[in-house]
Amino acid sequence: MAVADMELFNAWIQVLQLSNLKQGQSVSILTDPGTHPQTLSTAIAATLSLGATVTRVDLPAVNAARSLSRDKTAYVGSTALTGNRAAIAALKASDLVLDLMLLLFSPEQDEIMKGGTKILLAVEPPEVLVRLVPTLEDRRDVLAAAALLEQARSMRVTSAAGTNVEFPLGAYPLLKEYGFVDEPGKWDHWPSGFVATWPNDHTAQGKIVLDCGDIWTPWKEYIRSPIELTIEKGYVTSIDGGLDAEFLKDYMGTFNDPDAYAISHIGWGLQKRAHWSVLGLFDKEATLGMDARAFAGNFLFSLGPNNEVGGSNNSPCHIDIPMRNCTVALDGVEVVRKGKLCEELNQ
Numbered sequence: 001m002a003v004a005d006m007e008l009f010n011a012w013i014q015v016l017q018l019s020n021l022k023q024g025q026s027v028s029i030l031t032d033p034g035t036h037p038q039t040l041s042t043a044i045a046a047t048l049s050l051g052a053t054v055t056r057v058d059l060p061a062v063n064a065a066r067s068l069s070r071d072k073t074a075y076v077g078s079t080a081l082t083g084n085r086a087a088i089a090a091l092k093a094s095d096l097v098l099d100l101m102l103l104l105f106s107p108e109q110d111e112i113m114k115g116g117t118k119i120l121l122a123v124e125p126p127e128v129l130v131r132l133v134p135t136l137e138d139r140r141d142v143l144a145a146a147a148l149l150e151q152a153r154s155m156r157v158t159s160a161a162g163t164n165v166e167f168p169l170g171a172y173p174l175l176k177e178y179g180f181v182d183e184p185g186k187w188d189h190w191p192s193g194f195v196a197t198w199p200n201d202h203t204a205q206g207k208i209v210l211d212c213g214d215i216w217t218p219w220k221e222y223i224r225s226p227i228e229l230t231i232e233k234g235y236v237t238s239i240d241g242g243l244d245a246e247f248l249k250d251y252m253g254t255f256n257d258p259d260a261y262a263i264s265h266i267g268w269g270l271q272k273r274a275h276w277s278v279l280g281l282f283d284k285e286a287t288l289g290m291d292a293r294a295f296a297g298n299f300l301f302s303l304g305p306n307n308e309v310g311g312s313n314n315s316p317c318h319i320d321i322p323m324r325n326c327t328v329a330l331d332g333v334e335v336v337r338k339g340k341l342c343e344e345l346n347q
């Protein structure tokens with residue numbers, strides 16, 4: 001569905017104001033051939049209208065020959081910025097980078113933020129951006145959940161489908177995604193609405209049973225047949241089930257990388273304007289699937305790298321799996337019960 005330029009412009013204004021963009025600050029807009037033209041043009045207009053200076057850093061496409069998927073999250077770490085000192089210098093000299101390309105999990109992203117530059121990723125289609133434009137209430141909800149997760153030393157996830165897994169916590173920082181960047185050196189993703197962290201290295205233990213209707217990326221589809229993942233010492237050690245298990249085994253095997261099987265970020269969705277059913281309404285090549293990652297009450301876990309938070313796993317294979325109907329407990333206290341936020345259950 002077409003989005004009016006003015007609507008997306010106004011959404012950018014809201015995001016930039018929530019991100020405390022001030023007159024005279026410098027904004028770099030990072031683009032590549034996959035950048036949505038309307039997202040770019042309205043970002044430039046909104047940034048200029050708030051009195052900031054704008055530099056567009058347009059980089060060539062990379063990774064096409066290495067990745068099996070057209071989804072940019074399917075092959076991470078190495079980007080068009082890798083080794084490009086001129087572009088990195090421009091981004092580091094900026095107060096704010098609008099990433100309309102997708103730098104996720106790249107060391108260059110860390111380098112840019114260390115100097116205080118903020119980075120906001122925005123690659124979902126305009127229809128999704130305007131529906132899920134972030135608010136202060138989103139930030140409040142995410143920070144409240146993060147306060148619970150920050151103190152926890154273990155997360156246990158269970159489900160009627162057979163999931164029963166324990167993740168010892170405490171070694172890694174949190175990911176608090178609420179969709180705008182209001183602090184120096186912060187990274188965020190518009191749209192968002194979830195919290196996550198990474199389990200301590202080599203400690204996650206148990207079983208995750210992906211049920212019909214759970215979602216996996218980069219396929220961006222609903223799982224059709226249950227998959228049983230055995231987790232030992234932080235790694236998936238066996239993948240059992242029918243057709244979808246075969247898909248997963250085959251795809252992960254193509255990376256020929258033992259670190260692809262590590263448990264990566266784990267957390268839960270908080271965004272009430274994101275919905276489980278939306279993924280089925282979009283052309284899968286048009287969306288990253290943020291509704292799936294953020295819908296309230298999901299349990300989102302992933303496989304692959306943890307270098308984003310200082311770990312040593314830099315696998316290029318990254319698979320996000322939002323699950324329904326799970327119960328998530330922190331140190332024995334439930335925060336999600338059978339796929340519903342406990343705060344909602346208590347209202």
Ligand SMILES: [Fe+2]
Pocket residue numbers: 265302318319320
């Ligand atoms: Fe992820």
